[in-house]
Amino acid sequence: MKPFSRRTLIAGGLGALAAGALTPAFARAQGTAERFSHDDVLEQARALSQQPFTAPPPLPEALRALDYETYRAIRFRREAAVWAHSGSKFSVQMFAPGSLYGDPVDVLLVESGRARPVEISADAFETPTPAIGELLAEVSRLAGFRLHYPINTPGYADEFVVFQGASYFRAVSRGQTYGLSARGLAIDTAEPGGEEFPIFRRFWIERPSPRMDAIVVHALLDSRRVTGAYRFGIYPGAPTVMDVSATLFPRERLSHVGLGCLTSMYMHGPVDPPEAPDFRPRVHDSMGLAVQTGTGERLWRPLSNPRTLQVSAFLDRNPRGFGLAQRPRAFDDYQDLEARYDTRPSAWVSPQGDWGAGHVQLVEIPSDFEGNDNIVAYWRPEGGLQAGEPHAFAYRLSWPDDLVPAGRLGQVARSAFGRRLTDNRPQMVVDWTNPAGARIEDISVEASVSAGLLLGRTVAPNPVTGGYRAYLTFDPQNASLLEMRLRPFASGAPIGETWLYRWTRGSDR
CATH class of the missing domain: 2.70.98.10 (Beta-galactosidase; Chain A, domain 5)
Incomplete structure (x- = not known):
């Protein structure tokens, strides 16, 4: 049954x-x-x-x-x-x-x-x-x-x-x-x-x-x-x-x-x-x-x-x-x-x-x-x-099939959890599309975590998709929950969806 x-x-x-x-x-x-x-x-x-x-x-x-x-x-x-x-x-x-x-x-x-x-x-x-x-x-x-x-x-x-x-x-x-x-x-x-x-x-x-x-x-x-x-x-x-x-x-x-x-x-x-x-x-x-x-x-x-x-x-x-x-x-x-x-x-x-x-x-x-x-x-x-x-x-x-942002705002294509190879620190990886065609040297990402420490953020081109990828590395310290936020900009204007995520202890299995 x-x-x-x-x-x-x-x-x-x-x-x-x-x-x-x-x-x-x-x-x-x-x-x-x-x-x-x-x-x-x-x-x-x-x-x-x-x-x-x-x-x-x-x-x-x-x-x-x-x-x-x-x-x-x-x-x-x-x-x-x-x-x-x-x-x-x-x-x-x-x-x-x-x-x-x-x-x-x-x-x-x-x-x-x-x-x-x-x-x-x-x-x-x-x-x-x-x-x-x-x-x-x-x-x-x-x-x-x-x-x-x-x-x-x-x-x-x-x-x-x-x-x-x-x-x-x-x-x-x-x-x-x-x-x-x-x-x-x-x-x-x-x-x-x-x-x-x-x-x-x-x-x-x-x-x-x-x-x-x-x-x-x-x-x-x-x-x-x-x-x-x-x-x-x-x-x-x-x-x-x-x-x-x-x-x-x-x-x-x-x-x-x-x-x-x-x-x-x-x-x-x-x-x-x-x-x-x-x-x-x-x-x-x-x-x-x-x-x-x-x-x-x-x-x-x-x-x-x-x-x-x-x-x-x-x-x-x-x-x-x-x-x-x-x-x-x-x-x-x-x-x-x-x-x-x-x-x-x-x-x-x-x-x-x-x-x-x-x-x-x-x-x-x-x-x-x-x-x-x-x-x-x-x-x-x-x-x-x-x-x-x-x-x-x-x-x-x-x-619809998907919820695509209006205009030339990029959408989050993928989110993934992993660990930084150099020190095993927890890391979130986020890919955006790039319909505006922003140059990688012009792209910056605002990043924040509500608890623990933000250890680093980097942005790299994604030549496979034509978009770009952000890496957010963090240390939760004693926090059991923290809120994360990433927002991409180019030349002072937002070029992608604001990415939010709630990390909870044990969520990385």
């Missing part, structure tokens, strides 16, 4: 509200169609925030008890795909509830301005036994859905977006395979008292016309302390782009909330070697965190798989963007024939409007299994959210 992963566990163990807590206009009456607009989602979220959180009745025991392999064998029939024969370029396939996905959701289809619940028949899914199909029809609710569109070739509708589990969703662009995920909202991530996982408990999917290359999804979010109304304008392509707008309605004050949340996996790479031998040079869905600050500085922070939980904060006001990047794109960088980490997407959050003061928060969780998501990144607004005060925000979320 395939081992369970944190990705599945955190998506499956959540509570939702009973259907009876919703307004009667959106009851799950089979075949009932009601007028719909996004204002209805806003009103439901607002009304729901005035009520205490209520958990739903559980799924039948026979569905909750399904083991992982049996659940995986339940598949929505391709011929039953919604809108597959309507002339639209988009179609929708459903996920069945059960196993770890014990919190079923409602999915409604919007056509000509009217919403109708998806009806689940006993033969909608291919199931290991007829009894499972009958149970699914009896429950008549779902665990989520996936969107299909001919993103790679004109004649085949590829799966390119998934909404399933809690407030998780993920997407791919042309030529990619699934990797990191996004979340509608993060609450109390890495706090000692535990994390609260909101859920998308109801979805509305608008049917695109045959001429449209975009699709709109609305979602009702709910959790113990907050509700929310979300709208996703989704544009498949190279890259796939989502325009996300949301309004949150806190039931209680939320001191720690994360907007534009991304989750990923990092096991090891050149800067953070594995404890056990591995034939693969790298194992990760994302290589680093990129931030475009409100003042325009571009930051690059390589990820790590720490021995203890690490939480980093990058203070800012009105950030221009942040994201997690899978920067190496060649198979030789990974050597994994099955996972194909070289084809995993990056993700970039571009805030729209005024996000105010706060910080980008990066959480790195120790992990010994690559099926676990152990990286979380999001914007944490200063002061949190106040009870009874709606909070509206919007952002554009794109899923």
Whole structure:
């Protein structure tokens, strides 16, 4: 049996509200169609925030008890795909509830301005036994859905977006395979008292016309302390782009909330070697965190798989963007024939409007299994959210191959840890690209460490890549943690991303 992963566990163990807590206009009456607009989602979220959180009745025991392999064998029939024969370029396939996905959701289809619940028949899914199909029809609710569109070739509708589990969703662009995920909202991530996982408990999917290359999804979010109304304008392509707008309605004050949340996996790479031998040079869905600050500085922070939980904060006001990047794109960088980490997407959050003061928060969780998501990144607004005060925000979320800095700013191509040959002192090695064509004699690097001693920094040309390489040698002395910073300049102007890294004792294995 395939081992369970944190990705599945955190998506499956959540509570939702009973259907009876919703307004009667959106009851799950089979075949009932009601007028719909996004204002209805806003009103439901607002009304729901005035009520205490209520958990739903559980799924039948026979569905909750399904083991992982049996659940995986339940598949929505391709011929039953919604809108597959309507002339639209988009179609929708459903996920069945059960196993770890014990919190079923409602999915409604919007056509000509009217919403109708998806009806689940006993033969909608291919199931290991007829009894499972009958149970699914009896429950008549779902665990989520996936969107299909001919993103790679004109004649085949590829799966390119998934909404399933809690407030998780993920997407791919042309030529990619699934990797990191996004979340509608993060609450109390890495706090000692535990994390609260909101859920998308109801979805509305608008049917695109045959001429449209975009699709709109609305979602009702709910959790113990907050509700929310979300709208996703989704544009498949190279890259796939989502325009996300949301309004949150806190039931209680939320001191720690994360907007534009991304989750990923990092096991090891050149800067953070594995404890056990591995034939693969790298194992990760994302290589680093990129931030475009409100003042325009571009930051690059390589990820790590720490021995203890690490939480980093990058203070800012009105950030221009942040994201997690899978920067190496060649198979030789990974050597994994099955996972194909070289084809995993990056993700970039571009805030729209005024996000105010706060910080980008990066959480790195120790992990010994690559099926676990152990990286979380999001914007944490200063002061949190106040009870009874709606909070509206919007952002554009794109899923490109890489996060390339704008203009002629060089990107960090590689970070690695080693030791100086002459005295065995610890040393960080960083390579930048050089799109500005700066001469090596004009390049200097600002360097600093927050503790211990900075023993030296040198810059050398990299004739293989056409870029340049910096060596930072340090002595941590008694420090258990230190922050490093490198920023390259030429003729007084920055020519590359600002490289940041948190070294912790034992991280060099």
